[in-house]
Amino acid sequence: MITLFKDEEIILIQRRHWLPFFSKSISLLFLAILPFIIFALSQALPQNIQIIFLNYSNYYFFFTFSLIFILWLIFVVLWTNYYLDFILITNKRIIDVEQFNLFKRDESELRFEDVEDIKVEISGIIPSLFKFGNINIQSAGETREIILKNIPDPYKIKDLVAHQIEKNKELKK
C-alpha cells in the first residue's frame, strides 16, 4: 500500500501498455474456443469417431467447461497483475510498482532530487508501432536505477519527470 507524504500530490498514475496483456488474453481466448472447434470438426470425421464424440459428449463438455473455468481464473490473475502494475508520479517522487504475480510484488521509489539521468528506450517493431517502451532512470541515491517497463508514450512521461525535477529545483532555491 502506498502512503503519501503530508504535502504530496499525485500527478499521474500510469499503467503499463495494454499490448503484452492483450496478446496473452488472445491466446487464452483461442484455447477456450478450441474445444468447440474440435467438436464442430468431429462431425466431418468418420461415423465411428462421431459416435464416440456423441456418446461421451457430457464428459467432453464437462472437461471443456473445466478448461474454460481454469482459463478464466488465469485471465483474472493476469488482469490483476496488469492492473496493479503501475507507476505513480507525484510532485516529490516516482513510485514504480511491479506486480510480477500474486506472490511477488516490488515497489521502488525515487525522489526527484536524486535523479541524475533519464533515458527512453523503444526497441523492436511492435513497441515502435504502438509507441511504448522503457524509461531508464539513473539516480544518485540508494536506488541506483529504476527501469519503468512497457510504458505507453514514454517521451511524454520523460518530459513530465524532467519538468517535475526542474520545478522541484526552483522550489528549493
Added chain:
Amino acid sequence: MPLEIIQVLNTLSGALFVFLILAFIFLSWALNYHWNRYEISITRTHLIKKVYFIVSGILLLVLLILFLNFK
C-alpha cells in the same frame, strides 16, 4: 459405453470438480487480498469483484449441471 471407462471418467471429473472449487476458493482469497490492499479506487474494486464472482458463479453452475447430468 464400457463401464471401466465411465468409472474412470466419473472419478476424474469428480476429482477435477473438487480441485476447481478449492482453486477458486484459494484464488478468490488471494485476489480479494490484492484488490483490497493495492487498488487505488474503491468503486472500481467493487465492480471488479462483482464481475469476477458473477462470471465464476455462472461457470461453476454450468459445471455443476454438467457434473450432475452424468452422475
